[in-house]
Amino acid sequence: MRTTYMRSNRSGRIEALDIFRALTMFLMLFVNDIPGLKNIPHWLLHATANEDMLGFSDTIFPGFLFAMGMAIPFAIENRLKKGDTYPQVGAHILARTIALLVMGVFTVNRDTIDPLATGMSMPYFSLLMVLGFFLVWSVYPSVKGWKKYLILVMKMIGIAILVYLFYIYKGRNGMLFSPQWWGILGLIGWTYLVCAVIYLFTQKNLFLNTLMLIVLIGCSILSETGTFDQWKFTSYIPSEATLHTFGMAGIWASLLMQRFADRYNPRRFYLIMSCIGIVMLAAAIYAHQYWIISKIQATPTWLFYCCALFFPLFAFVYHLTDVKGRSHWFNLIKPAGTVTLTCYIIPYAWYSVQELLDIQYPDWLQSGIPGLAKSFVFSLLIIGIAWILMKMRIRLKI
Numbered sequence: 001m002r003t004t005y006m007r008s009n010r011s012g013r014i015e016a017l018d019i020f021r022a023l024t025m026f027l028m029l030f031v032n033d034i035p036g037l038k039n040i041p042h043w044l045l046h047a048t049a050n051e052d053m054l055g056f057s058d059t060i061f062p063g064f065l066f067a068m069g070m071a072i073p074f075a076i077e078n079r080l081k082k083g084d085t086y087p088q089v090g091a092h093i094l095a096r097t098i099a100l101l102v103m104g105v106f107t108v109n110r111d112t113i114d115p116l117a118t119g120m121s122m123p124y125f126s127l128l129m130v131l132g133f134f135l136v137w138s139v140y141p142s143v144k145g146w147k148k149y150l151i152l153v154m155k156m157i158g159i160a161i162l163v164y165l166f167y168i169y170k171g172r173n174g175m176l177f178s179p180q181w182w183g184i185l186g187l188i189g190w191t192y193l194v195c196a197v198i199y200l201f202t203q204k205n206l207f208l209n210t211l212m213l214i215v216l217i218g219c220s221i222l223s224e225t226g227t228f229d230q231w232k233f234t235s236y237i238p239s240e241a242t243l244h245t246f247g248m249a250g251i252w253a254s255l256l257m258q259r260f261a262d263r264y265n266p267r268r269f270y271l272i273m274s275c276i277g278i279v280m281l282a283a284a285i286y287a288h289q290y291w292i293i294s295k296i297q298a299t300p301t302w303l304f305y306c307c308a309l310f311f312p313l314f315a316f317v318y319h320l321t322d323v324k325g326r327s328h329w330f331n332l333i334k335p336a337g338t339v340t341l342t343c344y345i346i347p348y349a350w351y352s353v354q355e356l357l358d359i360q361y362p363d364w365l366q367s368g369i370p371g372l373a374k375s376f377v378f379s380l381l382i383i384g385i386a387w388i389l390m391k392m393r394i395r396l397k398i
Contacts, residue, residue, distance in 0.1 A: 014257070015321035017074070019330050020314055021067040022337030024060060029336075029343065029379035031057040037371040044372075052292035054305050061184065061295070062246045062306045065191050069250020070314075072192075072199050073258070089200060097193040099137055099398040101179075104186025106133075106162065107348065109169060109177050117170035123352035125165060130349045132161035137341075139397045182238060185344070190239035195247035206255050213252050216245040221300050224291055242298040249307055253314060263323045273315035280308035332380060335387040341396040342386040350382065 034044060034057075047053040079089050106129050115121045135158025140151045169177040179186065202208040219241035222228060253273070261269040284304030291299040321327040327334075336343045353359075365374045389395055 014074075014318075015327045016257075016314065016318040017067070017070055017254075018334065018337035019321050019327060020317050020337075021064070021071070021340060022330060022333045022335070023317070024064040024067050025336035025340050025343050026333045026379050026383060027060045028064060029347065029382050030375050031060050032347065033375040033378050034372065036366070037375070038367040040368060040372060047294060047296070049294070049296045050292070052294070054293045054302065055295075058293075058295040058302065059306055059309060061187075062243075062303075063310060065188065065243060065246035066250040066253070066307075066310045066314075068188065068192060069195050069247035069252075070254040070257075072196050072247070072251055073204070073254045076196065076199055077204075086200065090197075093193065093196045093200070096398045097189045100185050100189025100192065101182065102162070103133060103137075103345075104183035104189060105177075105179050106165070106183075107185060108180045108183035109171065110348070112171040112175055112180070114170050114172045114175075117174075118168055120168060123355045125169075126348045126352040128161055128165055130345055130352075132158045132165070133345055134158070134394070134396065135161065137396050137398050139393070139395050141393065179238070187239055187243055191243050191247040194239075194244045195251055198248065199251055204255060204258070206259065209248075209252055209255055213245070213248045216241055216248050217300070217303070220245050220298075220303055221287075224297075224300055240298040242300065242303050245303055246306070249310070253311060257314075257318070261318065261322075266319065266323050270315050270319070273311045277308045277312040280304050280311065284308055333383055335390060336383045339386045339390050339395045341398065342389060343383055345396060346382050346385055 031044070031046075034040060035046075042055075043053070044056045046057045047055045076089060079092065080086075084092070110122060110126055110129060113120075113122050113125055118125070135154050137158075140154075143151065166177055171177070181187075182190065198212050199209070202212060223241050256272060257269065260272055281304070284301055287299075287301040287304055291297075291301045293299065293301045293305060295302055320329065361374065364370050386395070
């Protein structure tokens with residue numbers, strides 16, 4: 001019965017999930033655009049590697065992982081309800097992971113390309129890369145006959161473009177095309193794989209998912225203490241346990257919402273999420289005695305401080321959208337919650353076109369409040385472009 005109380009629209013979607021994801025995507029676009037601006041508050045930026053600080057920008061990526069984790073139970077349960085078998089769901093999880101890893105590796109190698117050695121500038125590499133992504137992973141309509149083969153040809157052209165870029169690539173100082181740090185999309189892919197596989201086994205069992213969250217938190221702490229350093233095989237395990245914990249925390253929050261959220265009497269849900277936030281804050285303060293707050297180092301302190309924010313924040317978004325019916329307040333950014341991947345990829349084309357056309361902003365738009373306003377408007381424009389493409393039935397989905 002609680003599930004029906006949670007749902008506030010005819011489609012049965014929980015508004016808060018899409019809005020929370022849209023917020024994190026909008027803010028990701030924003031914080032990715034502000035580096036390079038002058039005379040802006042230091043707290044808005046990412047902390048440096050050894051700086052003990054939680055910059056605003058340091059909270060956005062883990063917030064996205066948290067939002068992704070919240071969607072996993074719904075996505076998997078929907079597939080199972082439609083009749084998919086466990087092997088079919090597992091194959092879908094693997095396919096999504098591979099797509100994210102491929103896109104992540106291409107974007108991270110793009111950043112280190114040597115135009116002289118490759119014979120192709122970064123903007124042209126980026127535009128071809130984006131074209132390849134859209135040809136391979138666009139949502140194509142269900143068609144028959146010759147149109148079906150046309151779609152297949154388009155996908156093959158996309159694959160050929162990506163293979164060509166891989167073949168010609170040469171990085172700075174002779175660097176070869178490699179995973180490097182996997183890129184943001186790659187890190188999302190690894191976190192998605194770990195968390196989705198865990199949920200495939202634990203399902204809606206709140207106890208088991210709580211236990212797995214505790215295990216991942218323990219792995220995050222043990223990793224930071226250097227305990228795993230003596231185990232050589234761990235050096236071959238990609239990504240960080242801390243990142244996986246953000247995704248698992250999202251799954252946990254999603255299950256708590258499904259069990260306790262009631263839009264007619266939401267106080268118990270608010271209390272639970274607030275108490276979790278307080279516990280996470282206490283853990284962060286305690287962990288701060290041993291480790292700095294660092295996104296780059298993926299410290300447990302960073303994990304706890306971020307989670308202390310995310311749990312109560314999601315409850316607040318739920319209150320605004322599903323309880324008070326104020327989801328229209330977020331209409332400008334709503335598309336970012338449904339065409340998220342499209343929103344993330346578009347800036348690679350935007351910046352490339354801007355560089356090729358030598359478009360320069362005036363000095364007053366590269367500093368202070370006007371510069372921040374420019375980045376704010378830029379983020380809205382990207383979401384608007386993604387919305388237009390969606391209306392044209394052009395969008396990325398994996």
